[in-house]
Amino acid sequence: MLKPEILDPQGQAVQRALPRLGFEGIADVRQGKRFELEVEGPVDDAALARIHEIAETFLANTVIEDFDVKVEAAEADAAAKAES
Amino acid sequence: MLKPEILDPQGQAVQRALPRLGFEGIADVRQGKRFELEVEGPVDDAALARIHEIAETFLANTVIEDFDVKVEAAEADAAAKAES
Incomplete structure (x- = not known):
């Protein structure tokens, strides 16, 4: 934003x-803007650090924009959770 | 999205x-796209219904886009909470 x-x-x-x-x-x-990135494998600290770097260096213009990285369960997991 | x-x-x-x-x-x-709307007064059911209608009729193109309405504490409240 x-x-x-x-x-x-x-x-x-x-x-x-x-x-x-x-x-x-x-x-x-x-x-x-909002970007949804689907990560291959677990979203561990290393993956989060990488995504933070992607946001900071590529997706956001940090001169004029702030950004936030949030982890959301993929729809499939969410649907499974919703049903369980 | x-x-x-x-x-x-x-x-x-x-x-x-x-x-x-x-x-x-x-x-x-x-x-x-991401929109942040600052609401005058409490975010009660009526305000949420109104914001849902704003999103559906004006902010999103529901033919090709899905949208989600989330309530987030305003920065001032969040800052106050962070300090308390």
């Missing part, structure tokens, strides 16, 4: 349009 | 570039 101090024209455009569409009560809108 | 059955050329371009940058072990990459 863009750093808080960076102007976000896309987010502002969305925020200005919401009242015209009848949606009130939204104080701010920020827009950013 | 684009639905699984929809081709994601941006995600594929990232995935093809990773080995050239020395990053192995990433089986798939999907790219999508």
Whole structure:
């Protein structure tokens, strides 16, 4: 996501349009990118460090963007969990 | 995010570039949009229903995209929690 101090024209455009569409009560809108990376093998510390490096050096522009790395179970696992 | 059955050329371009940058072990990459909406007042069921409607009718193209609505504490609360 863009750093808080960076102007976000896309987010502002969305925020200005919401009242015209009848949606009130939204104080701010920020827009950013989301990447989902499917990892071969376990997501251990080494894999997480590698993904953090991929995000920092390739997926995010760290001059103007902050990024966050979160681990989510793959849909298959999630579906299995949901059923068990 | 684009639905699984929809081709994601941006995600594929990232995935093809990773080995050239020395990053192995990433089986798939999907790219999508992320919006952060700051809500005035409590995020109760009514606010959540409204945000779900904003996402469905305005922020996502539900013909080709799936979306997910998650509630995250605002940075200020998170910072307060982190310190407490």
